[in-house]
Amino acid sequence: MSSVRERTAHWAVFAGRRRKFILRIGEIEELEQACGAGVGAIQSRLASQAFRFADVRETVRLGLLGGGAIPGEADHLVARYVDGCPLVENIQLAADILRALLIGVEDAMADAEAEGDAPKKAPPEHVE
Secondary structure (H helix, E strand, O other): OOOOOHHHHHEEEOEEEEEEEEEOHHHHHHHHHHOOHHHHHHHHHOOOOOOHHHHHHHHHHHHHHHHOOOHHHHHHHHHHHHHOOOOHHHHHHHHOOOOOHOOOOOOOHHHHHHHHHOOOOOOOOOOO
């Protein structure tokens, strides 16, 4: 069974490597401060394409930190792969990090991702 933290973890390829992104309480507070809005508002801005640069940049940076990157590493990766790059390259990543925080990920998916065996896409839903 996944820990509560793993249920809000998002795994994605970023900077050429599969990485874990998670927003813990400290990162959430810092994100809200940096963006001048709550996480729900930031998610809404991303979804409606009314985002600010900080919404994308800080979500990715703080998600890296929460996922275990050391501060210098997270800053370097964001400087190289977010700053100065087309925003479209990282909007979905930021939205996915916030989505994992807001609604979580399925236990089985989180366990598989933690072990490196995550499926490429979610299994189709069974409809009766």
